[in-house]
Amino acid sequence: MSSLIKLENVHKVYRLEGGEVPAINGISLSINQGDFVALIGPSGSGKSTAMNLVGCLDTASKGNIFLGKHNIQHLSESDLAQVRGKQIGFIFQTFNLIPSLNALENVALPMMFQNVSRSVRMSKAQKLLEQVGLANRMGHLPNQLSGGQRQRVAIARALVNDPEIILADEPTGNLDTKTGEEIMKVLKGLNEQGKTIILVTHNPDLTKLANKVIKLKDGKIIGNSKSSVGGKNESS
Amino acid sequence: MRFDYFLLAVNSIRHRKLRSWLTVVGIVIGVAAIISLITISRSLESTLEQQFETFGANRIFVSGKGFQGPGTQSNGLTIEDVETIEKISGIEYVAPGLFRSAEVKYKEETGFTLIGGLPAEQYEKFYADGGLKTTEGRFIQEDEKYVAVIGSRVAEKMFSKEIGVGNKIEINKLNFKVVGVLEEIGNAQDDNQINIPLDAAREVFAEPEKVDMIIAQVKSGTDIPDMQEKIEKALERKRGDTSFEVVTATQILEQINQVLGVMQIVLVGIAAISLLVGAIGIMNSMYTSVLERTKEIGIMKSIGARNPDILWIFLIEAGLIGLVGGVLGSALGTGMALGIGPIAKEAGFPLIVQVEMPVLVLGLLFAFIVGMVSGILPAYQASKMKPVDALRYE
Numbered sequence: 001m002s003s004l005i006k007l008e009n010v011h012k013v014y015r016l017e018g019g020e021v022p023a024i025n026g027i028s029l030s031i032n033q034g035d036f037v038a039l040i041g042p043s044g045s046g047k048s049t050a051m052n053l054v055g056c057l058d059t060a061s062k063g064n065i066f067l068g069k070h071n072i073q074h075l076s077e078s079d080l081a082q083v084r085g086k087q088i089g090f091i092f093q094t095f096n097l098i099p100s101l102n103a104l105e106n107v108a109l110p111m112m113f114q115n116v117s118r119s120v121r122m123s124k125a126q127k128l129l130e131q132v133g134l135a136n137r138m139g140h141l142p143n144q145l146s147g148g149q150r151q152r153v154a155i156a157r158a159l160v161n162d163p164e165i166i167l168a169d170e171p172t173g174n175l176d177t178k179t180g181e182e183i184m185k186v187l188k189g190l191n192e193q194g195k196t197i198i199l200v201t202h203n204p205d206l207t208k209l210a211n212k213v214i215k216l217k218d219g220k221i222i223g224n225s226k227s228s229v230g231g232k233n234e235s236s
Numbered sequence: 237m238r239f240d241y242f243l244l245a246v247n248s249i250r251h252r253k254l255r256s257w258l259t260v261v262g263i264v265i266g267v268a269a270i271i272s273l274i275t276i277s278r279s280l281e282s283t284l285e286q287q288f289e290t291f292g293a294n295r296i297f298v299s300g301k302g303f304q305g306p307g308t309q310s311n312g313l314t315i316e317d318v319e320t321i322e323k324i325s326g327i328e329y330v331a332p333g334l335f336r337s338a339e340v341k342y343k344e345e346t347g348f349t350l351i352g353g354l355p356a357e358q359y360e361k362f363y364a365d366g367g368l369k370t371t372e373g374r375f376i377q378e379d380e381k382y383v384a385v386i387g388s389r390v391a392e393k394m395f396s397k398e399i400g401v402g403n404k405i406e407i408n409k410l411n412f413k414v415v416g417v418l419e420e421i422g423n424a425q426d427d428n429q430i431n432i433p434l435d436a437a438r439e440v441f442a443e444p445e446k447v448d449m450i451i452a453q454v455k456s457g458t459d460i461p462d463m464q465e466k467i468e469k470a471l472e473r474k475r476g477d478t479s480f481e482v483v484t485a486t487q488i489l490e491q492i493n494q495v496l497g498v499m500q501i502v503l504v505g506i507a508a509i510s511l512l513v514g515a516i517g518i519m520n521s522m523y524t525s526v527l528e529r530t531k532e533i534g535i536m537k538s539i540g541a542r543n544p545d546i547l548w549i550f551l552i553e554a555g556l557i558g559l560v561g562g563v564l565g566s567a568l569g570t571g572m573a574l575g576i577g578p579i580a581k582e583a584g585f586p587l588i589v590q591v592e593m594p595v596l597v598l599g600l601l602f603a604f605i606v607g608m609v610s611g612i613l614p615a616y617q618a619s620k621m622k623p624v625d626a627l628r629y630e
Contacts, residue, residue, distance in 0.1 A: 052624045057537075077543060078542045081543070081545075082542070084538055086540065090538050096535045100247050101247065105247075112240050113542070113545055118240065157539065
């Protein structure tokens with residue numbers, strides 16, 4: 001299996017007024033295509049920072065991060081934006097939808113930055129919203145939707161440019177248990193369709209769907225285990 | 237794809253209706269002020285030009301030094317100077333005039349206004365050459381003495397009762413019969429004048445010899461500056477001094493235009509200040525908008541927006557606010573300028589307000605650019621934000 005994401009001795013240091021605070025302290029790991037990886041650890045462990053680095057939202061202080069063959073440490077901001085737009089789909093705890101755009105427009109937005117024509121954008125966004133079960137909510141603004149519905153819109157948005165990698169940062173954190181389970185099922189389904197999924201969570205219950213669990217503490221990997229249940233490789 | 241950014245910008249403006257409108261109002265005021273002031277002062281210029289064209293294009297005005305226009309005393313011209321000018325070839329006729337203020341009484345009411353005295357036999361031709369008509373009655377005829385032709389405002393506004401042909405008025409205790417009322421000339425001074433024969437004016441002002449102003453009508457087709465020089469030389473030779481002034485209608489117009497020019501600069505300066513305030517308003521609003529939407533910027537970046545994309549979205553938004561302000565401001569400014577027309581007419585100056593397309597286009601363009609320029613800094617800042625920092629912002 002070729003490794004899709006590879007981190008080599010990655011450090012991230014935040015410079016604050018009181019001095020330097022290390023958030024990631026020499027992490028090396030490798031994630032294969034089709035993996036369902038759970039990044040788990042208490043708050044402050046560096047799991048979100050790690051996700052931000054992989055997601056090209058932030059740059060590492062030291063070390064190399066490879067996405068496919070490219071070392072993203074050497075990419076310009078503009079190229080990083082392209083990587084984010086094309087190869088990665090984000091799902092956030094707080095959904096992060098644009099409040100002034102309706103569900104359909106929110107889902108279609110990432111395609112705008114890839115110069116996709118309006119008609120294609122709209123039909124594709126429509127199709128995805130239908131897939132996540134929001135066919136009758138397309139014209140609704142985010143504040144007219146429930147949390148679960150919002151997260152479905154966010155998932156549809158994450159999928160719209162057909163990325164290889166889905167990064168989910170506490171996707172169920174703001175949802176009730178039942179809705180959270182539904183969202184996790186959607187993620188699992190996506191993994192089964194071949195998407196590589198990185199799930200950041202502090203909830204150990206959610207890791208059971210993953211085929212790989214990486215435990216972080218104080219910016220270091222303290223455990224790297226393969227789950228016997230989840231993951232496309234093992235489950236199929 | 238720029239059109240999509242435009243739609244995004246429209247969406248965001250609509251989402252923050254009140255703030256957007258308040259920002260727009262700032263621009264509207266600035267643009268309206270500039271448009272109306274430029275339109276009015278340009279209309280003023282062209283109205284004056286038109287008046288001079290019909291009134292005094294072929295005329296040269298000679299006055300003694302110290303005579304600064306009707307109503308002030310001259311110290312030097314006499315009937316001899318009139319004769320000197322008459323002898324110059326190219327002169328059609330010369331009208332010696334007395335122009336002084338006097339007390340006027342009509343039906344127990346008294347007022348104070350300008351009295352003009354020209355030779356009785358010249359009135360008809362003088363007015364005809366100036367393109368003036370009476371609305372009522374006739375001009376003063378040869379050999380008449382205690383008769384008056386009054387300006388339109390004298391007839392209508394000076395006294396509580398309107399004066400008409402056949403009425404009697406008293407000027408410095410002498411009785412005059414009104415034989416004609418002039419049509420509106422368009423400036424308060426001329427419309428407030430009472431015209432009487434020169435002989436009568438000499439009696440009214442007890443001025444048997446002196447002349448306040450000599451108006452020389454030049455034959456049409458003659459070179460005016462050339463005639464002006466000839467008159468100056470002839471008078472200098474004959475009088476042996478230079479205590480007189482010879483000006484043409486064009487020169488008077490130039491002087492007025494100079495004053496108008498200064499006024500225009502001052503007015504436009506004031507308007508520019510208000511536009512600047514509007515620009516600061518846009519900048520302020522854009523900064524708040526950037527701050528308010530920091531998270532949105534982060535979201536857009538996380539789904540693939542590059543720095544230039546963010547820059548454009550915010551720039552277009554700022555430009556749009558400017559443009560909307562420009563459209564409304566131009567409309568309001570034009571309306572204000574058009575509204576000044578009737579007010580000016582009421583005040584004795586029939587201003588012909590002309591709305592000029594280039595001025596409107598300039599106003600629009602200006603507003604758009606002001607919007608964009610004030611948006612540049614906030615937009616640039618927004619675009620430079622690191623996605624992770626922007627996303628973390630609450």
